Amino acid sequence: MLYDLIMHHGLEYKPLLNLFRYITFRAGAACFTAFFLSLWLGPYIIAKLHKIQRDGQPIRALGPERHIKEKAGTPTMGGVMILFTLTVATLLWSDWTNGFIWIVLLVTLGFGLIGFFDDYQKLAKRNSDGLSKRTRLGGEFLISLVAAFLLQQLMPITPTDNLQNMLALPFFKTVLIPLGYFFPIFGMVVIAGFGNAVNFTDGLDGLAIVPVVIAFLVFALISYIVGNAVFAEYLQLHFVPQTGELGIFCAAVIGAGLGFLWFNAPPASVFMGDTGSLALGGALGCVAVAVKHELVLCIVGGLFVIETLSVIIQVAWYKRTKTRVFLMAPLHHHFEKKGWAESKIVVRFWIISIILGLIGLATLKLR
Template identity: 50%
Template sequence: MFYNFLYQFHTELSLFNVFRYITFRSIGCSVTAFLIVVLVGPSFIAWLQKKQIGQVIRDDGPETHFSKKGIPTMGGLLILFAITGSALLWTDLRSGLVWVLIGISVFFGAIGSADDLKKIRKGNARGLSAKEKLVLQICGALAVGIFLLVTRSHDGVLSFPFFKTFHPDLGWWYLPFAVFVIVGASNAVNLTDGLDGLAAGPIVITASTYLIFSYVAGNAVVASYLQIPFVPGAGEVTVFCGGIVGACLGFLWFNCYPAEIFMGDVGSLSLGGTLGVVSIITKQEFLLVIVGGIFVMEATSVILQVGYFKMTGGKRIFLMAPFHHHFEKKGWLEPKVVVRFWIISIILGLIALATLKLR
């Protein structure tokens, strides 16, 4: 909105010329989202407490989590409000990519809201069925994939980290791949969101990494120099990523140990799905496996645990899945698990950035 309404006056007032710069608007979007969450957060938490929208704890979960019962949840609503509001202020609203990102975040947020509300209403940890969530997620991911292919925002060509010339063209077969990336990212982040600040930290790191990649992908000269795919309009994705970073940093203000609020499925499903779409738009889908390695590890631990349990008739690989609960069962304190996972996420983010030159 600032860009669309104020930049047109830059010839009369040179100050408005700053709105043409992606870097300035990305910083502005990030700071705005952060301030929205930090300033609105206390009132929002009080409102959730008044409405008794509290966390539901699994009976078979770690004993240390029983004290978390009743702590306000669905904080993802505040995150989505901050991201969407700041994006509307700082992005170029003529960009279709911005509306795709807003649309997927709101749609997946609605799925998460329905799941959270059903859990709270029933008073247990069972919300929407896995089938119900999966069908809805696939529908949203299909809509995004079809839009990107039809509008030629994506040509179905894949890009691989560390490889210069290996770019297979999937054509319309790219559609099921895109669905897998979006739905997989959404559920992986959801599985990670089990400790105070555990999901929000890696989301900040992942979004920051893609902020850099989207900026590079949106600049034809830089993209050519670094030999990554040029994506027209990707600069606005940079601004949107700034909003994700700022909103999640603001949320960590209240979500760090001991948490005053949880993001709930409304936050984890929407943020994960949005990061999946960002990876698709920037044509860096496989990079998500690296920078989002924590999410991949958590999802893989659940798949392995369930598969091994069924194959062996009740035996387990981990003391408990997702993976972070395994360390809790081993006696690690919650802050130690969270900070060490953050450290790993930072290292993975640096490795992902290194792929810009290692090609």
């Protein structure tokens, strides 16, 4: 909004106001805006959630026994704080004429709304069962498919590069795999898949939000580079015009995530719930599709992939043999069952996320 006002009135070359021309400045401003807005509103939102929910989030009956004692009464739906602060920061500092911003916000808020209704159903029923899987996945796939189709329309077509239907491979500078009409389906799977992957990971205090922040930090840099013709050519990446503006959105998520972590650090005062985890995962997938780094996301967000695979393997193997591969799925609960302290699991998973983020960044140069 501020950017559009300044550009509309021709003030972009005035002292200090000329900073608004730079994505890096507006990204930093968005990050700080979301962070301090979270710190300011956090206590009020948590108090309201406490008052409304009373008994807090319903604890999974088959989960680790200590959760029933230690986490009972903690309010959920803290994702509303993340969504509000990142949306305000993004709208305040981004270019409203940029289509990529609106598509990513559509996915973020759409997934957040699905997660909100899921959390509401759990609270109303006083158990860990929310929306039916068919309703929830149907909504996610619909939003993801629309977003993937819209992103496809924004992809550039040049005499040498047609990115509309292409899948780019990390480590290979010239290889593009044509997906044709399958591209929106592929984008849908990436967006919805990562929405649920982050949701599976969100099970311990601070476990999901730090890997999310790390992933968005990596994609803030990727968005800025891919959206800059000079940097993209130097690193031999596929240039996607206007995606640099997504760096502002990513920075807003980082600020909102760090602000939420202030209250979600062990012992958590609030959980993000499906409201936050679905929205953040869907947003991450949408950004990856926009900047043509879907497979790099599988590296950077490898922790989310591993957690999801642990659930798939557990369910599939149990249906086949009536035995379990893991003591409990997702994977972080397996380690809890083995007697690992929550803090040890969380910090070690953070370390894995940092390493995977660095590997993801390395793909930008190793080509």
